[in-house]
Amino acid sequence: MSELLPEDGLPEGESGSAGPQEGVVRGDVLLACEDIVKVFPGVRALDGVGLRLTAGSVHALLGENGAGKSTLIKVITGVHTPDGGRLVRRGEEIHLRSPLEAARAGIGVVHQERNLIPGFSVAENITLQNPPSRRGLVDREAMTAPAERCLAELGLDIDPHRPVRELSVAQQQLVEIAKALYTESRVLLLDEPTASLSPQEAERLFDVIRRLTERGTCVVFVSHKLEEVFAVCDTVTVLRDGRSVLESAPLAAHTQDDVVTLMVGRTHAVTDMAPRTVDTSAAPALSLTGVSTAAGHEDISLSVRPGEIVGLYGLVGAGRSELIKAVLGLDRVTGGEIQVYGRTAKIGSPREALHEYGIGYLTENRKEEGVFLEQPIVRNITVTVWKRLARALGYVSSREEQGVSEDLVDRLSIRVSGLQQNAGELSGGNQQKVSLAKWLAADTKLLVVDEPTVGVDVRTKHAFHELIWELARGGLPILLISSDLAEMITLADRVVVMADHRIRGEVDNDHDYDRMSGQIIRIIHDRAVSVVSPVPTKSATL
Amino acid sequence: MKTAVTEPDSGTDLPTEGARPAHRLPFWVNQRLGLLVLIVALSILFGSLRPAFFDARLVLFPLLRDISTLTVVALAQMVVLSIGHMNLAVGRMAAFGALFAGFGFDRLHLPLALGLLLCLFAGCVIGALTGWIIARTGVSSFVVTLAMDFALLGLVSLLYSSLTDNAAFTTRPAGLTELRSYSLADICAGPVCGSPAIPQMTQFTVLALVVLGFLYARTRMGRELLLTGANPAAAELSGVPTGRRIILAHGLSGLLAALAGFMAAVGTGTFSASIGDDFMLPSFLGAVLGGTLLTGGVVSVIGALLGTSLVGVIRKGLDLLGVGLESLNIYLGCILLLALSADRVRTVVSYRKVVRST
Numbered sequence: 094m095s096e097l098l099p100e101d102g103l104p105e106g107e108s109g110s111a112g113p114q115e116g117v118v119r120g121d122v123l124l125a126c127e128d129i130v131k132v133f134p135g136v137r138a139l140d141g142v143g144l145r146l147t148a149g150s151v152h153a154l155l156g157e158n159g160a161g162k163s164t165l166i167k168v169i170t171g172v173h174t175p176d177g178g179r180l181v182r183r184g185e186e187i188h189l190r191s192p193l194e195a196a197r198a199g200i201g202v203v204h205q206e207r208n209l210i211p212g213f214s215v216a217e218n219i220t221l222q223n224p225p226s227r228r229g230l231v232d233r234e235a236m237t238a239p240a241e242r243c244l245a246e247l248g249l250d251i252d253p254h255r256p257v258r259e260l261s262v263a264q265q266q267l268v269e270i271a272k273a274l275y276t277e278s279r280v281l282l283l284d285e286p287t288a289s290l291s292p293q294e295a296e297r298l299f300d301v302i303r304r305l306t307e308r309g310t311c312v313v314f315v316s317h318k319l320e321e322v323f324a325v326c327d328t329v330t331v332l333r334d335g336r337s338v339l340e341s342a343p344l345a346a347h348t349q350d351d352v353v354t355l356m357v358g359r360t361h362a363v364t365d366m367a368p369r370t371v372d373t374s375a376a377p378a379l380s381l382t383g384v385s386t387a388a389g390h391e392d393i394s395l396s397v398r399p400g401e402i403v404g405l406y407g408l409v410g411a412g413r414s415e416l417i418k419a420v421l422g423l424d425r426v427t428g429g430e431i432q433v434y435g436r437t438a439k440i441g442s443p444r445e446a447l448h449e450y451g452i453g454y455l456t457e458n459r460k461e462e463g464v465f466l467e468q469p470i471v472r473n474i475t476v477t478v479w480k481r482l483a484r485a486l487g488y489v490s491s492r493e494e495q496g497v498s499e500d501l502v503d504r505l506s507i508r509v510s511g512l513q514q515n516a517g518e519l520s521g522g523n524q525q526k527v528s529l530a531k532w533l534a535a536d537t538k539l540l541v542v543d544e545p546t547v548g549v550d551v552r553t554k555h556a557f558h559e560l561i562w563e564l565a566r567g568g569l570p571i572l573l574i575s576s577d578l579a580e581m582i583t584l585a586d587r588v589v590v591m592a593d594h595r596i597r598g599e600v601d602n603d604h605d606y607d608r609m610s611g612q613i614i615r616i617i618h619d620r621a622v623s624v625v626s627p628v629p630t631k632s633a634t635l
Numbered sequence: 636m637k638t639a640v641t642e643p644d645s646g647t648d649l650p651t652e653g654a655r656p657a658h659r660l661p662f663w664v665n666q667r668l669g670l671l672v673l674i675v676a677l678s679i680l681f682g683s684l685r686p687a688f689f690d691a692r693l694v695l696f697p698l699l700r701d702i703s704t705l706t707v708v709a710l711a712q713m714v715v716l717s718i719g720h721m722n723l724a725v726g727r728m729a730a731f732g733a734l735f736a737g738f739g740f741d742r743l744h745l746p747l748a749l750g751l752l753l754c755l756f757a758g759c760v761i762g763a764l765t766g767w768i769i770a771r772t773g774v775s776s777f778v779v780t781l782a783m784d785f786a787l788l789g790l791v792s793l794l795y796s797s798l799t800d801n802a803a804f805t806t807r808p809a810g811l812t813e814l815r816s817y818s819l820a821d822i823c824a825g826p827v828c829g830s831p832a833i834p835q836m837t838q839f840t841v842l843a844l845v846v847l848g849f850l851y852a853r854t855r856m857g858r859e860l861l862l863t864g865a866n867p868a869a870a871e872l873s874g875v876p877t878g879r880r881i882i883l884a885h886g887l888s889g890l891l892a893a894l895a896g897f898m899a900a901v902g903t904g905t906f907s908a909s910i911g912d913d914f915m916l917p918s919f920l921g922a923v924l925g926g927t928l929l930t931g932g933v934v935s936v937i938g939a940l941l942g943t944s945l946v947g948v949i950r951k952g953l954d955l956l957g958v959g960l961e962s963l964n965i966y967l968g969c970i971l972l973l974a975l976s977a978d979r980v981r982t983v984v985s986y987r988k989v990v991r992s993t
Contacts, residue, residue, distance in 0.1 A: 465932070479855040487854035
């Protein structure tokens with residue numbers, strides 16, 4: 094579509110931001126986090142994190158899913174107020190109360206999710222945080238020049254007047270980065286910036302990053318693709334369980350393997366559970382054969398036997414929850430066959446999945462899809478059995494409801510002050526138990542458990558693992574979706590690895606953490622390598 | 636439609652300077668009790684200032700008749716609020732229902748009860764149609780009912796002008812006049828007669844209150860309506876037929892609106908297009924004052940009665956005191972604002988409780 098613009102972009106000096114920023118010497122500490130603590134209901138997301146960002150460097154921020162990277166970024170950019178520790182900008186402590194304040198303090202960010210206004214033009218989006226104005230009115234003419242400058246820096250040939258909604262996902266991602274360039278940030282945080290970019294586009298982005306660091310900017314780079322990290326970054330901080338296990342160290346001193354080891358850590362003791370055997374000759378409770386879906390899955394085959402826990406592992410965005418939602422009838426299954434206990438299943442809705450096939454789905458987003466926060470616990474638990482309890486005129490006896498709920502509250506030892514308490518008043522772990530209780534109440538024949546222990550403290554997490562283990566021991570087939578490797582290796586009998594909506598491999602679990610994590614990460618990693626494999630860059634295909 | 640009131644991020648930003656744990660909500664947040672106290676206190680106040688306030692036939696009878704009608708209107712709104720929707724066409728659905736009743740009496744010479752049934756049926760159908768559109772298209776109920784309001788505004792006037800000479804049905808079947816003006820004093824069990832202050836029309840309201848009370852407190856459908864309102868995504872994933880519940884709620888809302896339209900028409904004695912013109916604001920006022928959440932998931936059937944009664948008492952009392960209509964509306968606006976703030980206070984207080992406990 095377009096020819097590459099000269100790599101140098103526009104002559105320096107034409108724009109205010111070009112050239113080294115005044116008073117900044119390469120190596121100066123621009124921003125330091127000291128002992129940052131952030132607590133959410135039920136979990137310490139950050140527990141003493143340190144980070145030093147120096148001028149003119151590219152800093153990698155690494156960690157597994159849930160290690161606290163996104164929370165740290167949100168603290169640095171003023172979205173969250175830290176509960177402990179300090180943020181120090183060039184020697185003085187700062188308190189950021191909003192993203193706008195962070196932007197004014199010279200901290201720019203490109204979040205993982207898109208933050209553009211689809212109906213606005215490219216120029217309007219780029220200049221959104223500080224639109225040029227004349228006599229109090231937004232000056233559309235004056236917007237074009239700076240927007241074009243930012244686009245040119247990225248080597249993008251997009252008409253700044255085009256509405257953002259007409260752009261491709263990759264183009265939108267780049268506009269987002271252009272927007273960060275416009276604010277002339279001294280510290281620029283990029284959260285998974287290459288997730289939706291082609292290798293060529295990513296390469297272009299790395300050029301821009303290098304040019305920015307020459308000017309004295311510090312770029313913080315978050316990515317799951319370690320090759321990229323090692324290609325562009327100078328220093329590295331590794332987070333694990335909300336702590337920095339490696340703090341602002343030079344990257345050159347470490348190998349990729351070192352970093353992976355630090356990320357997964359060896360402190361993750363895989364908990365030993367009472368032995369549990371799976372009857373491998375039993376007919377599967379759920380089997381998918383060559384299933385493809387409208388969500389983009391292709392040729393998915395997997396099976397779960399009674400009493401078996403099958404893990405479905407993958408990075409965020411691999412399409413695991415989407416697969417289950419398609420199976421439950423929330424998205425279209427376009428090919429292949431689904432069998433539930435030997436019966437070919439065409440499931441039209443979660444209701445049918447529950448009442449016809451006995452499938453329960455413990456959702457990933459507890460607050461959005463799992464529990465009814467402002468409803469009493471008793472309703473949260475009995476929602477799946479009203480159909481069974483209802484008599485003439487749909488009358489449901491409160492006493493029967495109470496009975497069902499009390500049993501489950503006891504059985505799962507949910508800590509409540511009363512059954513009429515609102516679910517939103519419980520801690521994360523107990524909310525999750527309430528969410529599980531409704532499927533046990535309905536006596537499901539197959540349970541899908543999606544990220545069961547996200548945002549749950551360590552002790553409750555262990556209790557929850559035992560619960561799932563016991564359910565499987567009782568013969569319940571369980572499909573476990575988790576991004577928590579330790580959890581996978583603790584619970585699963587087999588681990589199926591998914592990436593890009595496809596099954597990439599399967600590993601029999603021997604509960605040996607080091608061996609298993611290595612194997613699983615390698616399966617995903619092979620993928621990641623092939624994505625970044627360099628293709629001769631001739632012209633951009635934007 | 637649904638607003639996320641409980642995001643962990645925003646909650647932790649709340650100031651936590653309150654040293655005393657907020658285990659109990661302040662009493663005035665319990666809206667039902669507060670309303671009852673207010674209604675009694677205000678009635679006593681107005682009664683002592685203007686003894687005429689307690690005149691059974693001239694003041695209380697029309698007051699209770701208005702309250703009866705508007706309570707049904709508030710219930711019509713409450714039912715859709717319970718699923719987190721709203722019905723801006725509540726007044727026009729009332730007119731639509733009343734049109735069918737009038738048509739039945741005038742052209743089909745139906746008796747009173749059958750005309751009422753036809754009216755309820757028409758309201759239910761138009762409401763269910765609205766619900767079906769919302770469930771199928773996923774367009775917000777605000778937009779769909781607003782469009783429905785305009786469509787019915789045109790349709791009802793058009794039908795009246797083409798079906799009647801002077802844009803109203805005035806045929807009164809046997810029993811209508813009695814229904815309009817009889818009170819419990821006309822029903823006697825031996826020597827004991829009822830109060831002349833309570834109109835017979837109240838029976839419809841009581842019936843509606845009882846049925847809805849049973850629905851929400853005791854049945855599967857009522858519970859499912861509330862959960863659909865509280866969190867539609869979680870409800871769908873828990874096996875609740877949310878689409879059917881949306882249609883049910885709007886159908887029920889249309890039916891109640893039509894009932895209110897019928898009651899209003901009986902009250903004035905004519906079936907015309909202007910019935911229900913002033914229903915929309917009182918419908919929200921009554922329901923929200925009574926403790927029904929605009930965001931869905933929480934309703935109070937008795938609250939709708941109390942909320943509507945409070946507004947009725949204030950209106951009538953200030954009227955008797957000679958306060959003009961304009962300033963009266965200022966007072967009512969302030970009351971609605973207070974009621975809505977109480978709603979917000981309740982959310983914030985219960986949120987702090989969660990944050991404190993972790």
